[in-house]
Amino acid sequence: MDEPTPDAGQEVEWxxxxxxxxxxxxxxxxxxxxxxxxxxxxxLIRRRDDVEDIAQEIFIKAFLAIRGYNFESxxxxxxxxxxxxxxxxxxxxxxxSRVRYFWExxxxxxxQLESRAESExxxxxxxxxxxxxxxxxxxxxxxxxxxxxxxxxxxxxxxxSVEEIAEIMDLxxxxxxxxxxxxxxxxxxxxxxxxxxx
Amino acid sequence: xxxxDIECFLEEAGSKSLSQPMREHLSGxxxxxxxxxDLQLLRAGFAALAEEPPxxxxxxxxxxxxxxxxxxxxxxxxxxxxxxxxxRRFVLAGMLxxxxxxxxxxxxxxxxxxxxxxxxVYLAQPEPGAQRExxxxxxxFSDTSEATAGDLNMRSNKR
Numbered sequence: 096m097d098e099p100t101p102d103a104g105q106e107v108e109w110x111x112x113x114x115x116x117x118x119x120x121x122x123x124x125x126x127x128x129x130x131x132x133x134x135x136x137x138x139l140i141r142r143r144d145d146v147e148d149i150a151q152e153i154f155i156k157a158f159l160a161i162r163g164y165n166f167e168s169x170x171x172x173x174x175x176x177x178x179x180x181x182x183x184x185x186x187x188x189x190x191x192s193r194v195r196y197f198w199e200x201x202x203x204x205x206x207q208l209e210s211r212a213e214s215e216x217x218x219x220x221x222x223x224x225x226x227x228x229x230x231x232x233x234x235x236x237x238x239x240x241x242x243x244x245x246x247x248x249x250x251x252x253x254x255x256s257v258e259e260i261a262e263i264m265d266l267x268x269x270x271x272x273x274x275x276x277x278x279x280x281x282x283x284x285x286x287x288x289x290x291x292x293x
Numbered sequence: 294x295x296x297x298d299i300e301c302f303l304e305e306a307g308s309k310s311l312s313q314p315m316r317e318h319l320s321g322x323x324x325x326x327x328x329x330x331d332l333q334l335l336r337a338g339f340a341a342l343a344e345e346p347p348x349x350x351x352x353x354x355x356x357x358x359x360x361x362x363x364x365x366x367x368x369x370x371x372x373x374x375x376x377x378x379x380x381r382r383f384v385l386a387g388m389l390x391x392x393x394x395x396x397x398x399x400x401x402x403x404x405x406x407x408x409x410x411x412x413x414v415y416l417a418q419p420e421p422g423a424q425r426e427x428x429x430x431x432x433x434f435s436d437t438s439e440a441t442a443g444d445l446n447m448r449s450n451k452r
Contacts, residue, residue, distance in 0.1 A: 122355045155361060231334065232339050247339075283328060286331050
């Protein structure tokens with residue numbers, strides 16, 4: 096996941112200085128990792144307007160917790176873990192404050208997608224169809240439980256391997272596979288419910 | 294092939310082409326065919342979502358975080374602040390004790406803040422009036438309170 100950079104030693108030095116209470120090198124760490132953090136937040140939370148605020152919270156959290164970083168994994172992986180945990184908490188809060196419902200698509204979109212589901216595959220979709228399936232997947236993700244959303248987001252949107260997800264989430268590879276399978280299954284059931292109009 | 298067996302294969306197959314036995318099963322099983330379609334649909338949806346570029350950090354993002362950090366307690370400051378606060382408390386307590394000690398030494402032995410020892414010494418002293426009476430009455434009635442009117446009369450009769 097994290098490409099070994101030629102100045103990895105320099106990064107270690109920056110981290111050690113931050114651990115000693117020096118704020119200045121933390122700016123350099125932000126500079127180096129901010130794009131990755133933004134990408135994780137966007138793919139897991141999918142609220143463009145909130146990404147920067149959440150990223151700020153994540154970096155502050157990381158700064159306050161950096162003394163606990165023991166160099167076992169790369170800093171990028173550790174920071175991704177902080178980001179994923181923060182996003183998970185955010186999604187859980189968001190979900191608990193929201194009324195749950197099964198159906199939120201318009202009839203037209205629903206019929207369109209039913210016809211897609213009947214087709215052979217979705218590989219050769221035109222632009223319009225792509226927008227429809229994107230909306231469909233986006234809404235399914237939004238309705239999914241926080242844990243499913245995080246693991247599917249990392250796999251399907253961040254395009255991480257099962258091993259990388261296991262490292263970030265501090266889980267066994269087999270556990271990640273089982274969780275992914277269950278999350279997909281729940282999502283497919285939900286998709287069926289959506290198509291049935293429930 | 295049973296439906297349960299094919300479920301995992303379909304999930305892992307992704308966009309790859311399906312094997313002949315799978316195709317045969319799908320052509321005869323509406324449930325699995327539906328699942329395959331939904332999976333494909335989901336995959337296409339996820340792929341489209343993944344293509345969306347995430348927002349980029351705005352100019353000066355890092356500087357803003359650092360500025361916010363200044364108002365938040367840093368990792369090294371917590372311990373330092375604790376010791377500083379505790380040390381300050383020790384100094385204040387020491388100063389208070391010293392002040393009390395100085396006050397105890399400097400207070401006069403009379404006045405409203407007299408200590409109990411001073412009061413005892415004062416009370417133990419015989420009253421000047423009582424001394425005079427004992428001299429008049431002799432050693433028998435050293436304490437005037439013990440001398441009653443009857444005793445005095447008896448003495449005068451004896452004489």
